[in-house]
Amino acid sequence: MKILTGNDLKSGAVTWWTGYDWSLHVEDAVDAGPEAEAIAAREEAARRVNAPYVIEGTRDENGVRPAHIKDRIRALGPTVRPDLTLKPADPKAGNWVI
Amino acid sequence: MYKYDQWDQQMVDTRVAEFRDQVSRRLAGKITEDQFKPLRLQNGLYLQLHAYMLRVAIPYGTLDSRQMRALADIAERYDRGYGHFTTRQNIQYNWIKLEETPDLLADLAAVEMHAIQTSGNCIRNISSDHFAGAAADEVVDPRPYAELLRQWSSFHPEFITLPRKFKIAVIASKTDRAAMKLHDIGIRIVKNDAGEIGAEFWVGGGMGRTPMIAPCINPFVPIEHLVTYSEACLRVYNRHGRRDNKYKARIKILVHELGADEYRRQVEEEFAHLLTQGIEPPLAELERIEAYFADPAFDANAPDALDRSDPDFALWVDTNTVVHKAPGYVAAVISLKPVGGNPGDATADQMRLMADLAQQYSFDELRVTHTQNIVLPHVRKADLHALWTALDEAGLGTANLDMAGDIIACPGLDYCSLANARSIPVAQKLSERLAPQSAELGELKIKISGCINACGHHHAGHIGILGVDRKGVENYQLLFGGSEADDTSLAKIVGPGFDEAGIVDAVETATGVYLARRTEGERFLDTYRRIGIEPFKEALYG
Numbered sequence: 001m002k003i004l005t006g007n008d009l010k011s012g013a014v015t016w017w018t019g020y021d022w023s024l025h026v027e028d029a030v031d032a033g034p035e036a037e038a039i040a041a042r043e044e045a046a047r048r049v050n051a052p053y054v055i056e057g058t059r060d061e062n063g064v065r066p067a068h069i070k071d072r073i074r075a076l077g078p079t080v081r082p083d084l085t086l087k088p089a090d091p092k093a094g095n096w097v098i
Numbered sequence: 099m100y101k102y103d104q105w106d107q108q109m110v111d112t113r114v115a116e117f118r119d120q121v122s123r124r125l126a127g128k129i130t131e132d133q134f135k136p137l138r139l140q141n142g143l144y145l146q147l148h149a150y151m152l153r154v155a156i157p158y159g160t161l162d163s164r165q166m167r168a169l170a171d172i173a174e175r176y177d178r179g180y181g182h183f184t185t186r187q188n189i190q191y192n193w194i195k196l197e198e199t200p201d202l203l204a205d206l207a208a209v210e211m212h213a214i215q216t217s218g219n220c221i222r223n224i225s226s227d228h229f230a231g232a233a234a235d236e237v238v239d240p241r242p243y244a245e246l247l248r249q250w251s252s253f254h255p256e257f258i259t260l261p262r263k264f265k266i267a268v269i270a271s272k273t274d275r276a277a278m279k280l281h282d283i284g285i286r287i288v289k290n291d292a293g294e295i296g297a298e299f300w301v302g303g304g305m306g307r308t309p310m311i312a313p314c315i316n317p318f319v320p321i322e323h324l325v326t327y328s329e330a331c332l333r334v335y336n337r338h339g340r341r342d343n344k345y346k347a348r349i350k351i352l353v354h355e356l357g358a359d360e361y362r363r364q365v366e367e368e369f370a371h372l373l374t375q376g377i378e379p380p381l382a383e384l385e386r387i388e389a390y391f392a393d394p395a396f397d398a399n400a401p402d403a404l405d406r407s408d409p410d411f412a413l414w415v416d417t418n419t420v421v422h423k424a425p426g427y428v429a430a431v432i433s434l435k436p437v438g439g440n441p442g443d444a445t446a447d448q449m450r451l452m453a454d455l456a457q458q459y460s461f462d463e464l465r466v467t468h469t470q471n472i473v474l475p476h477v478r479k480a481d482l483h484a485l486w487t488a489l490d491e492a493g494l495g496t497a498n499l500d501m502a503g504d505i506i507a508c509p510g511l512d513y514c515s516l517a518n519a520r521s522i523p524v525a526q527k528l529s530e531r532l533a534p535q536s537a538e539l540g541e542l543k544i545k546i547s548g549c550i551n552a553c554g555h556h557h558a559g560h561i562g563i564l565g566v567d568r569k570g571v572e573n574y575q576l577l578f579g580g581s582e583a584d585d586t587s588l589a590k591i592v593g594p595g596f597d598e599a600g601i602v603d604a605v606e607t608a609t610g611v612y613l614a615r616r617t618e619g620e621r622f623l624d625t626y627r628r629i630g631i632e633p634f635k636e637a638l639y640g
Contacts, residue, residue: 010125010197012149047127051145068570070511073520074147078512080440080522084178084193 001031001059003066004040005074006052014074015049016064022049025086026075027063065096072097099160099463100245100390102210109253110207113214117141118200125197140258142213143199147515150194153216154206158226158244158268159187159466161211163453166464168209170449176202181449182513183434183442185506185555186265187225187466188216192513220258221251221332225267227275228467231391232475234423237289240270242388243297243324246379247285250325257332261339262347264332265304277468277582279303279312280558282349283331288318295321301331301361302353305552309588310350313358315365323369326378330369334361393424394461400426400478410497414486417497419477426479430460432472432489433496433504437533438526441507442470451492459485469506471499502532502542502609506555510548510565511572517548519565519572520598527602532609539609541621545580558582560623561605562589574601578608578626578634585623592631593639604638611637 003026004017015022016029017039023029032039032054040052056067066072077085079094087093102110117137124134138144142153154169161169169189173181176198177191184190194202206212215222224244231239247266251257257264267276270287278284284300296318303312319327338356340346353361402425406412419428432452435441444452452472456464459481460474467473477485489495498504505528508514510521525546532539545559549566556562562577573595580589596604609622611634616625626634 007145007149011195012145012193014148044131047125050131069572070147070515070517073511077148078522079520080512080526 001057001064002033002036003029003055003057003064003071004032004036004052005029005055005066005071006040006044006049009047009050012050016075017043017052026066029057029064031059069097099162100157100241100387107207107210110210110212110214113141113212114200114203114207117203121196121200136218138196138199139217140214141199141203142216143194143196144217145515146192147511147513149192150196150199151513152191152194152199152202152213153184154189154191154211154213155216155223156187156189156211156466157248158224158230158241159228159468160230160241161464161466162462163457163464165209165211166449166453166456168205168211170446170453172202172205173446173449175205180443180445182440182509183444183466183470183472185468185470185508185553186223187228187468188223189466190509192509215252215258217263218258219260219262219264221254221260221264221266224248224251225265225276225281225468227269227271228465228473229275229420229429229475230270230465231393232422232427232429233271233273233275234421235273236271236423237287238270238295239388239391240268240287241391242384243270243285243287243321244268245387245390246325246384247328250328250379257336260332260336261341262344264335264349266328272584274582274584274586277555277558277586279586280305280309280555280582281312283328284312285324285328287321290318297321297324297327299327299331301365302350302358304348304350305555305557306348307345307550308348308351309552309557310354311586311588312350313353315358315362321384322381323373323378326372327365327369329377330365330372333368333372334364338364394463394476396424396427396476397478400424401480402426404479404482408483410490411483411486414490414495414497415482417501418499419482422476424476427476428479428482430474430477430482430485431467431499432474432494433498434471434494435498435504435529436493436496437503438530440522441505441525444472448492448494451488451494455485455488469500469504471504498536500541500543502536502539502544503529505529505544505546506559507546508548508553510546510554514548514553516551517565518567519548519574521546521548521554521563521565524563524565524574524598524601527598528605531602531606535609535613538613539622541623542609543581543623544605555582556580557588558586559589560621560626561608563601563605564591566595568595572598574598576601576604576608576638578631579623581623590631593635607637608634
């Protein structure tokens, strides 16, 4: 699937395209399909996202998983600071990245 | 230490106001990201892996307790409670909000700090010896010269759009504690036989994609020409440096391709021309700056004796303190490398504690080192036990200076959008694995980078590790034989890379070869240089 990601303009937070809005949680990401680049351009022009780009990913019973480790780290947070991740209560959350 | 005058303060305050307006226009949609990006980068604001990252300059690594407390407050108010001290004597914050950045910069300006020229193709933060003013072996304190160059290079209209970023280090000791020969310009302040002060210029060093050790292009530039000669070096680079290929744009490529002799010839020609222009500030300006770096009021009767009955304290003293020029004093290094920790990170509370201790025990001075530690430069030996006790209680008392656990590591793929592999987890695992044998291993400098840009100085590691991307999987190349000190050398790749677990095993295997083959008094680096790479290859790859 084609996933559209970027950073929130004001906060810089990593965001994911949900089909109609942006979410901090990668599991909300949808397949942006062949329109991905056009959506990115439109959303950037509207200042709803900064530096958007399209990545490959998959969806299975565990949710959406970006193909590359860099984007999985972006999705969760640094692997070396569980307290700074989106799932600080789950010490094993980092395993999802590797 | 140097204090801003009215012009310094006005420049920084004006820049904050200017950036506030630029941010406002960006948020209002009056300028695009393409238009805004160079403006934010000129103020040290990057868009990194997770958020905006702000890099704050700490000129020649020197700061006082008020400034350190301000850095702590910023970590709490605008970030997530910590900061990361870097190999260029800067501090970086990883979770900055664009809309809050002008307020943050205003808070910095209030304590005479800024983030200007910490990014972009300009002359970056001037770095120096972290023991400057304290070292027993220095000719003079190098910081006034670094400060003069800081003032010359800040907002220099000719050098804010160089072919690439430009880094200068200034030292004044025979011992190099600033990786001077691995900078675009390395300057060593020296004294000639007549007792005159001058500057030795080493130009065209650097790590990154094409690592090179700088050649010496002039062994003695009279100090009254320091700025003029620097300007000549930059002018030749600015004129001929490659702008068509960013990978060949650093001055090291120009010096290499022209040859040191031809580059020197052109610099001398430009220097002769510049001498007719009168750009050098009067020596009185240097003397004005020097006055700010006068020695603090050392206690001439400070006792030299030390109670070493506490073995943990004695170990820390032996490992983390160095000889001071004043009797009864030492320079104390606070390790930001606890076993299993994130190299260079400090929490806001730790920063405040270091500020308090500097105020109490070190004439209100701190230094950031290029090895990502903090120095209290002037501590009475009589105060060391109290200092160590306070540090130890805060997790800052690790005794590992220049040892296996004192690992330089860039932020790597955990934070950096340029990185290909994570650096910090490797540093954590290695420091844990090697901690039990640390004393036996002695001096061992391990340096880890998460990409070829070499922010973790892997080329200069006795053991260097370079993270690369192999089809989406992290892979770690092992290098041996680098040094950033007087015996500067570039590390060589040993062989095929390893995965994350494998690289930790490989380093332990290599240290095993060292322990088995070393002779009396040899460091890992010495043994490697003596026996060569083959015994290590044999053990690692069979």
